[in-house]
Amino acid sequence: MMEATSQEKPTFPRLGQPAPAFEAQTTHGVLRLEDFKGSWLILFSHPADFTPVCTTEFVAFAEIAPELKKRNVELCGLSIDSTYSHIAWIRNIEQHFGVKIPFPVIADLNKEVATLYGMIMPGESKTETSRCVFVIDPNGILRAMIYYPLTTGRNMQEILRLVDALQTTDKHGVATPANWKPGEKVIVPPPATAEGAEERMKAGFETKDWYFSKKAL
Amino acid sequence: MPCIDSSGDLTEMARKILAAMAGPAPLDEISEKTGIPLYRVRSAARELVDAGLAEERDDSYAVSASGHAAILGSTGKA
Incomplete structure (x- = not known):
């Protein structure tokens, strides 16, 4: 006969939500x-x-x-x-x-x-x-x-880099690309409308296409 | 405990924080004045209030009569 085991359901916090108080x-x-x-x-x-x-x-x-x-x-x-x-x-x-x-x-x-x-x-x-x-x-x-x-x-350098990236996002309203380090160009959030996409092409950023623009800070 | 040691004496950190509460003062000001990180000052303030050595008044903290006595007491017993 199989022995019954009690298993607590693990909880995981979620990004973007308040961290669990303790x-x-x-x-x-x-x-x-x-x-x-x-x-x-x-x-x-x-x-x-x-x-x-x-x-x-x-x-x-x-x-x-x-x-x-x-x-x-x-x-x-x-x-x-x-x-x-x-x-x-x-x-x-x-x-x-x-x-x-x-x-x-x-x-x-x-x-x-x-x-x-x-x-x-x-x-x-x-x-x-x-x-x-x-x-x-x-x-x-x-x-x-x-x-x-x-x-x-x-990797402590990754932890520092992560903090720098999050703080840069908060300060400038931008995202950061793969392997980004402070001082490098950041990602301008893509436009959410067709008009915005049209304007983005003339906005003066380093733009590959309407959804992919970088800028220096 | 960070503020009161096992023999009932105030720790050095507690003395610093109570001295900075002479004002009274808000906790961020106490942190700045003492150089003790704000999270430690918040935790210590709770302990000092629970021990009756400090009082909270409108978001500021002040040394209580018992706190003064503890600072001035020759043994510093809390």
């Missing part, structure tokens, strides 16, 4: 999502403290923290470990790698935040969070998500 114990005390209002927030999860790939990522996140700060972005880590484990690991990183971790880390022992954000991929692990990144804007709207597997460390 209150959590962190290495900086009890924090709520709303505490970050007015700043961009990169909420990221890692599988476990005292593991090698996660250690390289924490060092790398700490290294880009000053660049993120310039962009009004705060960082907040998360894993299903205790605050004491986080503190011990952070101190260990400072001792062995000479890097101080400046951002808070959520101790999500009851998996509350991990479940809200769909950070647990049971196909990979039922007890660890995958390598997720959630970019939340100053109004608390979820703007981008990245999911990496347990085995693969994230």
